Amino acid sequence: DAKTTQPTSMDCAEGRAANLPCNHSTISGNEYVYWYRQIHSQGPQYIIHGLKNNETNEMASLIITEDRKSSTLILPHATLRDTAVYYCIALTNTGNQFYFGTGTSLTVIP
Amino acid sequence: DAGITQSPRHKVTETGTPVTLRCHQTENHRYMYWYRQDPGHGLRLIHYSYGVKDTDKGEVSDGYSVSRSKTEDFLLTLESATSSQTSVYFCATGSVSGNTIYFGEGSWLTVV
Numbered sequence: 001d002a003k004t005t006q007p008t009s010m011d012c013a014e015g016r017a018a019n020l021p022c023n024h025s026t027i028s029g030n031e032y033v034y035w036y037r038q039i040h041s042q043g044p045q046y047i048i049h050g051l052k053n054n055e056t057n058e059m060a061s062l063i064i065t066e067d068r069k070s071s072t073l074i075l076p077h078a079t080l081r082d083t084a085v086y087y088c089i090a091l092t093n094t095g096n097q098f099y100f101g102t103g104t105s106l107t108v109i110p
Numbered sequence: 111d112a113g114i115t116q117s118p119r120h121k122v123t124e125t126g127t128p129v130t131l132r133c134h135q136t137e138n139h140r141y142m143y144w145y146r147q148d149p150g151h152g153l154r155l156i157h158y159s160y161g162v163k164d165t166d167k168g169e170v171s172d173g174y175s176v177s178r179s180k181t182e183d184f185l186l187t188l189e190s191a192t193s194s195q196t197s198v199y200f201c202a203t204g205s206v207s208g209n210t211i212y213f214g215e216g217s218w219l220t221v222v
Contacts, residue, residue, distance in 0.1 A: 034210075041216070043202075044200070044202075098155070100152050100155075102152035
């Protein structure tokens, strides 16, 4: 599975869009990009995943570059409850070993 | 949320004693995982299972063993607990299709 690189921490103003980047320059053609988040002391929560097309659901949007070497998770209107650690993972659809790394700590500021 | 129950949720034990953490799921998911989480290390995979009696090691498996005799239960055992195993332990499950995994609420283990 490809290694992913994320910034250690980010801040975002409440009500603004939070854009969380992830670099996965060694991703292979059959590896999906997954995003999870973990609110303090809770179990991680699935957000979204995609292969090469942009994806959107009720929580977030995922933008994957055309060369698939990087992606951005977008929280369109960040709230204080979005303060969490966000994890980006690259994984094949037959591989089930999710390796999380240390993620990006997002702080939403009032 | 997937029906995942971890027990115990909190435990304090002494060095050298055996400890077993239980993960119980009601979703009939094939895949189950045990992770530990420590400051500065994020979530690290200990062991995982892809079916009854089928288990494999993750990235930090030393000092831990697992068993899966039923689809719904995945047990993590520390044969002889050490202070370095003080951590928060998370169980997760996943079905074959969709490949998304779901986490339990965690078990806080302190080894003194």
